[in-house]
Amino acid sequence: MKSGLSGVGAAKVAAVILALAILAVLPLLTSSNYLLGVAVSGLLMTVAAAALNLVYGFAGLLSFAQLGFWGVGAYCSAITVMDAGGSFWAGVLVAAGVNGLLGLAFGYPILRTRTHAFVVATITFALLCNLVARDWISVTRGPLGIPGLPPPRLLGYEIEGSARFFYIVLGYAVLALCFLYVLETSRIGLTLKAIKQNETLAQSQGISPLPYKLAVFTIAAVITGMAGAVFAFHLRVVDPLIFDFYYMQTFLIIVIIGGTGSFWGVVLAGAAMVVLPEALRFSNDLRMVIYGAILVAAMLLMPRGVAGWIEDRRLASLRANLR
Amino acid sequence: MIPLLEISDLVKAFRGVRAVDGASFAVQAGSITGLIGPNGSGKSTAIDCISGFQRADAGRVHLDGTAIDGLPPQRIARAGLTRTFQDVRVYDTYTVLENLLVVAKPFATTNWADAFLRTQKFRETHGQAEARALDLIDLVGLTRLTHAPALILSYGQKKLLAFAAAMMSNPSIVVLDEPVAGVNPTRVNEVAEIVRAANRGGTTFLIIEHNVDFITSLCDHVIVFDRGRKLTEGPPAEVHRDPLVLDAYLGVEPGHEPHLARAG
Ligand SMILES: Nc1ncnc2c1ncn2[C@@H]1O[C@H](COP(=O)(O)OP(=O)(O)OP(=O)(O)O)[C@@H](O)[C@H]1O
Numbered sequence: 337m338k339s340g341l342s343g344v345g346a347a348k349v350a351a352v353i354l355a356l357a358i359l360a361v362l363p364l365l366t367s368s369n370y371l372l373g374v375a376v377s378g379l380l381m382t383v384a385a386a387a388l389n390l391v392y393g394f395a396g397l398l399s400f401a402q403l404g405f406w407g408v409g410a411y412c413s414a415i416t417v418m419d420a421g422g423s424f425w426a427g428v429l430v431a432a433g434v435n436g437l438l439g440l441a442f443g444y445p446i447l448r449t450r451t452h453a454f455v456v457a458t459i460t461f462a463l464l465c466n467l468v469a470r471d472w473i474s475v476t477r478g479p480l481g482i483p484g485l486p487p488p489r490l491l492g493y494e495i496e497g498s499a500r501f502f503y504i505v506l507g508y509a510v511l512a513l514c515f516l517y518v519l520e521t522s523r524i525g526l527t528l529k530a531i532k533q534n535e536t537l538a539q540s541q542g543i544s545p546l547p548y549k550l551a552v553f554t555i556a557a558v559i560t561g562m563a564g565a566v567f568a569f570h571l572r573v574v575d576p577l578i579f580d581f582y583y584m585q586t587f588l589i590i591v592i593i594g595g596t597g598s599f600w601g602v603v604l605a606g607a608a609m610v611v612l613p614e615a616l617r618f619s620n621d622l623r624m625v626i627y628g629a630i631l632v633a634a635m636l637l638m639p640r641g642v643a644g645w646i647e648d649r650r651l652a653s654l655r656a657n658l659r
Numbered sequence: 660m661i662p663l664l665e666i667s668d669l670v671k672a673f674r675g676v677r678a679v680d681g682a683s684f685a686v687q688a689g690s691i692t693g694l695i696g697p698n699g700s701g702k703s704t705a706i707d708c709i710s711g712f713q714r715a716d717a718g719r720v721h722l723d724g725t726a727i728d729g730l731p732p733q734r735i736a737r738a739g740l741t742r743t744f745q746d747v748r749v750y751d752t753y754t755v756l757e758n759l760l761v762v763a764k765p766f767a768t769t770n771w772a773d774a775f776l777r778t779q780k781f782r783e784t785h786g787q788a789e790a791r792a793l794d795l796i797d798l799v800g801l802t803r804l805t806h807a808p809a810l811i812l813s814y815g816q817k818k819l820l821a822f823a824a825a826m827m828s829n830p831s832i833v834v835l836d837e838p839v840a841g842v843n844p845t846r847v848n849e850v851a852e853i854v855r856a857a858n859r860g861g862t863t864f865l866i867i868e869h870n871v872d873f874i875t876s877l878c879d880h881v882i883v884f885d886r887g888r889k890l891t892e893g894p895p896a897e898v899h900r901d902p903l904v905l906d907a908y909l910g911v912e913p914g915h916e917p918h919l920a921r922a923g
């Protein structure tokens with residue numbers, strides 16, 4: 337039992353090192369801007385999904401506000417660079433700060449509401465962000481958006497080309513995921529899932545749910561906002577389409593397929609969601625149909641996601657052993 | 660000597676139904692006090708008000724001389740009053756050990772940064788909490804299941820786990836809502852023994868239970884509830900002979916005894 341567990345641990349470490357190694361040499365393996373672009377958006381969406389997993393999978397808060405934070409982050413970095421003359425890095429920091437404040441200010445009142453009201457409030461927030469982006473023309477330039485974002489600069493050098501930008505994205509993704517991993521495997525993660533499972537029981541054990549929920553909601557807002565800020569420089573343009581429901585739906589599918597509340601499940605699903613549509617390119621007509629069919633099949637076979645499916649197997653064998 | 664827990668004139672109504680209707684009673688420090696009464700007499704509702712899960716319409720609650728009414732449940736738990744629930748509650752996906760390590764108070768000296776960074780101080784605190792958890796798991800006889808997820812436990816085992824979790828913060832008083840209801844009769848004496856052992860360790864108990872043998876053998880003092888307030892109180896043997904109590908359990912309104920005669 338003990339050696340089996342550490343075997344799983346060693347396999348995980350090996351898989352992480354392998355994945356990092358592949359990602360690190362990816363720009364050397366391919367010069368295709370297209371493929372690097374796919375990897376960039378895949379990494380950023382995986383980060384956003386992992387942040388949603390913290391809020392939904394750990395704290396039980398089905399938040400559609402993530403879409404709002406993603407887009408607000410993108411606008412923050414674009415405006416910082418194009419209108420305030422700041423650097424790309426300043427833009428990402430501004431996105432972090434603005435989303436942190438927004439997460440606190442919006443989370444504080446709505447985290448007191450119950451499940452359904454909470455979901456509706458977060459959807460409204462995302463819609464409102466979209467509306468502001470479209471109508472606050474003096475700041476956001478309205479439906480036309482902000483085109484022509486320049487490549488980021490580091491130490492005076494322009495980070496031109498997909499390969500170099502890819503490394504920035506990889507760096508951010510690794511940092512953000514490490515932060516989430518350390519948080520979720522700590523006692524804070526244990527407490528969060530306790531609150532999610534049974535809030536009154538947690539209260540009877542001296543736990544105050546609100547500070548935990550607010551902290552998690554704000555942290556997820558910051559991480560998602562920074563990912564959106566970087567994503568803007570991948571697109572090179574920010575317009576209200578950054579609030580397209582496509583993004584939210586992708587975050588949500590990654591979390592659900594991976595298994596809510598499972599860090600590795602979500603990271604794995606993030607990778608699969610990038611690789612799968614590309615791997616299906618052999619048949620351009622049926623690509624999205626096959627993709628959809630695979631998603632539906634996955635949900636039918638593993639309603640609690642990959643991680644939930646594995647957990648169920650483990651429990652079944654545990655039960656069998658006890659008999 | 661002031662009582663450890665003192666309830667005065669507690670009132671709680673649900674849409675006009677006065678579930679608790681001016682209840683006053685006290686629990687002495689170091690005692691094992693029983694709280695009995697017919698179904699629907701307001702025992703659980705009173706406990707919900709005392710532990711902060713329901714907001715009482717009126718009345719005061721003092722724990723060791725300090726007013727705790729109006730505080731949220733987590734503050735009351737940290738102040739030293741913990742409880743179990745009539746519908747047994749545990750974290751199903753957590754192991755028996757994790758169920759106890761969730762409890763906040765043993766970690767009161769550490770903050771989020773300590774937990775996030777796993778500082779030396781945090782690891783020491785965690786070690787102490789784990790040692791206490793293992794002692795409690797041993798006390799309730801679940802050692803064999805320490806690392807098993809709670810959802811594979813039997814109903815009775817879950818009640819024992821919920822009891823251990825309520826003890827985890829070393830509270831001054833624990834309120835148990837029907838600790839042996841639905842527990843295998845052969846195990847009821849074991850539960851009584853566990854409560855006695857914890858009581859010898861200095862914990863005061865207030866126990867709601869319908870099992871007469873359990874209450875009679877375990878409690879020093881019994882409070883009888885009827886229609887949301889205290890009907891009478893005294894040593895268990897006396898209380899169970901009290902004609903008022905018998906009437907309350909048979910559901911006969913005072914002054915309508917002829918019905919009882921006819922029905923009998
Ligand atoms: N949330 C609620 N809403 C409306 N009525 C309630 C609520 N909780 C309890 N009641 C009512 O209050 C009265 C007292 O219920 P309570 O659960 O406190 O009784 P009890 O003494 O614990 O009974 P039992 O021994 O069956 O557990 C009952 O009439 C019940 O229907």
Ligand SMILES: [Mg+2]
Nearest residue numbers: 702703704745
């Ligand atoms: Mg009850």
